[in-house]
Amino acid sequence: MQQQFHLGTLIQGHCHEVDMSTMETLDELKSELGRTFGFVDATSITFFSPTIGTLTSLEEVKSCDGPVELRGSQDSSVRIPPGPKTLPVVGNHYELYPDPLGNFDRLFSRYGPMIKTVNMGTTTYHTNDPEISRHILLEGEFFTKATSNPSHPLYYLSEQNALFTCDTASPAFAISHKFVPPALSPRAIAHHAPLIRAAARDIFPVLDELSTKDLAFNVYQYMFKMGGQVIWRVVAGQDLQHFKAVNTPPALPIRLFGQYLHLMKKVSLRPAWYGRLPFGDAARLRAVRDELWAEIARALRECASPDGETLSLSDPTASLKATCIADYLSLVRDDKGQGLPEEMLLANTVAVLGAGFTTSASLLSWSLYALVKYPGNQERLLQELVDHGADSEKDWTYDQLHAMKFLDSFIKETQRLHSPSFQTTRNAKKDLILPGGYFIPEGSVVTTCFPSLHKNPAHWDKPLKFDPDRWLEQGFAAQAARKGLYTPFAAGKRGCVGFNLALAEVKMVLAELVYNYKFEDASPEAVVYDPEFLVTRPLNFYASATRRTEWPSKRAE
Numbered sequence: 326m327q328q329q330f331h332l333g334t335l336i337q338g339h340c341h342e343v344d345m346s347t348m349e350t351l352d353e354l355k356s357e358l359g360r361t362f363g364f365v366d367a368t369s370i371t372f373f374s375p376t377i378g379t380l381t382s383l384e385e386v387k388s389c390d391g392p393v394e395l396r397g398s399q400d401s402s403v404r405i406p407p408g409p410k411t412l413p414v415v416g417n418h419y420e421l422y423p424d425p426l427g428n429f430d431r432l433f434s435r436y437g438p439m440i441k442t443v444n445m446g447t448t449t450y451h452t453n454d455p456e457i458s459r460h461i462l463l464e465g466e467f468f469t470k471a472t473s474n475p476s477h478p479l480y481y482l483s484e485q486n487a488l489f490t491c492d493t494a495s496p497a498f499a500i501s502h503k504f505v506p507p508a509l510s511p512r513a514i515a516h517h518a519p520l521i522r523a524a525a526r527d528i529f530p531v532l533d534e535l536s537t538k539d540l541a542f543n544v545y546q547y548m549f550k551m552g553g554q555v556i557w558r559v560v561a562g563q564d565l566q567h568f569k570a571v572n573t574p575p576a577l578p579i580r581l582f583g584q585y586l587h588l589m590k591k592v593s594l595r596p597a598w599y600g601r602l603p604f605g606d607a608a609r610l611r612a613v614r615d616e617l618w619a620e621i622a623r624a625l626r627e628c629a630s631p632d633g634e635t636l637s638l639s640d641p642t643a644s645l646k647a648t649c650i651a652d653y654l655s656l657v658r659d660d661k662g663q664g665l666p667e668e669m670l671l672a673n674t675v676a677v678l679g680a681g682f683t684t685s686a687s688l689l690s691w692s693l694y695a696l697v698k699y700p701g702n703q704e705r706l707l708q709e710l711v712d713h714g715a716d717s718e719k720d721w722t723y724d725q726l727h728a729m730k731f732l733d734s735f736i737k738e739t740q741r742l743h744s745p746s747f748q749t750t751r752n753a754k755k756d757l758i759l760p761g762g763y764f765i766p767e768g769s770v771v772t773t774c775f776p777s778l779h780k781n782p783a784h785w786d787k788p789l790k791f792d793p794d795r796w797l798e799q800g801f802a803a804q805a806a807r808k809g810l811y812t813p814f815a816a817g818k819r820g821c822v823g824f825n826l827a828l829a830e831v832k833m834v835l836a837e838l839v840y841n842y843k844f845e846d847a848s849p850e851a852v853v854y855d856p857e858f859l860v861t862r863p864l865n866f867y868a869s870a871t872r873r874t875e876w877p878s879k880r881a882e
């Protein structure tokens with residue numbers, strides 16, 4: 326007894342017959358059809374007949390005369406996600422730029438939680454829906470990360486030897502993923518906390534000078550140097566001396582990283598032919614890449630101790646014997662005596678450095694922004710620091726930093742409302758159907774738009790209000806992560822491996838800065854962000870810092 330199923334009139338060519346005599350329950354039928362048609366969540370399938378309407382039982386489906394339509398929602402047929410009309414050549418470029426953050430919010434509110442855009446010939450599907458996002462970020466049968474696909478936004482960074490830039494299918498992924506995360510474990514980062522603290526304090530003389538001269542500073546420029554200072558100490562064990570003077574420029578490798586990420590984003594936002602030009606931005610991108618690699622190779626030679634005693638991957642305390650992360654990565658061996666091959670050691674060091682400082686610099690900048698723009702938060706944070714024993718001698722440890730609940734909630738809320746990570750993209754491994762009945766063709770690039778997800782009005786109470794207290798509620802953070810509603814570090818197998826360092830860094834820097842200085846907004850105009858950078862960073866946010874001479878009293882416990 327055969328029954329014919331199809332995806333409705335909007336998606337042609339997807340039609341299959343199923344032998345219904347073997348089906349005993351509706352769930353069994355849904356699983357079978359889910360596999361055949363590519364529904365990522367087979368339980369969401371509903372059955373529809375044009376003559377009868379919605380079919381709700383196995384008997385109704387079996388006894389239906391004509392072909393049965395499969396839907397991903399009660400109300401509508403499976404469809405390609407909607408989106409704005411395209412113009413010749415530029416597509417939707419002017420619907421998206423120069424304010425992609427605002428425009429994505431606008432497009433989601435107009436077209437729904439899954440939309441399709443075409444930018445300069447590149448088609449991308451985007452979502453702000455937590456359930457859809459959870460499926461996208463889940464590496465497996467339906468989605469993967471493939472930077473080698475020319476439509477992937479990281480295509481111009483694609484390097485198949487390292488995390489972040491490689492395809493999950495690349496042989497380097499498994500090897501890198503075996504060695505790199507242990508280098509960034511909580512234990513390893515706790516061990517490196519003194520390096521983070523030292524880097525955080527390096528900025529004090531510069532802030533003192535600015536304060537004495539009554540000068541404001543461009544926050545991102547200084548946090549860019551701070552991010553570089555921290556990452557270089559922790560990963561390469563060296564002091565880049567970014568704060569020797571008020572106007573010390575960032576060191577060469579940090580400048581190269583900045584240029585590399587800026588050029589890659591610029592090239593990726595233009596038509597494909599632009600990236601193949603033998604001159605201009607595309608050529609500069611390749612030249613900067615080579616210079617950057619050479620700089621990191623030099624730093625690796627200086628910091629790693631190739632003749633040092635090898636470290637065992639299975640020893641959880643091994644990272645405590647390393648002077649820095651690159652030292653650990655060069656010395657660590659698995660139980661077969663294998664370590665990271667040389668080219669992967671270099672490429673992963675580049676990846677960890679690159680992924681680790683522009684993101685953190687941006688989060689630090691937005692944290693200072695939240696401190697000065699949202700009244701009361703700076704005072705609350707200072708009080709918490711004092712209550713936890715802050716004084717001018719205090720050497721914060723990893724555990725002490727994480728014990729401060731308001732600091733933690735404040736950073737979570739900053740990442741919610743001002744997420745540095747913007748568009749994390751995955752590739753569809755086959756034709757598939759997402760919850761809500763959205764059809765995604767094989768090979769498509771699909772993006773979770775974190776800033777819109779984190780403010781989705783269907784899921785957040787007062788989404789535009791900066792409210793750290795929402796995170797103080799017991800279980801709230803875990804629930805938001807489980808639902809896929811809050812993923813500033815992405816999630817799944819390709820999620821961020823450096824979040825322990827990122828959070829320790831931001832907490833340490835804020836604890837040091839807020840205890841010692843009072844910050845005030847000095848932006849001459851409304852703050853705007855950079856739409857042509859890999860992460861969302863403020864461009865014209867200025868602040869002033871004044872040395873504190875008085876502190877609140879410690880509150881009774």
Ligand code: HEM
Nearest residue numbers: 488489680681684685688746814815819821822823826827
């Ligand atoms: C606030 C700071 C940070 C944010 C918001 C952030 C966010 C992210 C996101 C969203 C991803 C997924 C990217 C994708 O799927 O395309 C990612 C991946 C990654 N992050 Fe971070 N990150 C931060 C800090 C760091 C730090 C400090 C490090 C290292 C020291 C780091 C190392 C990495 C690496 C190596 C990957 C690639 C993992 C893989 O390929 O499987 N990140 N990060």
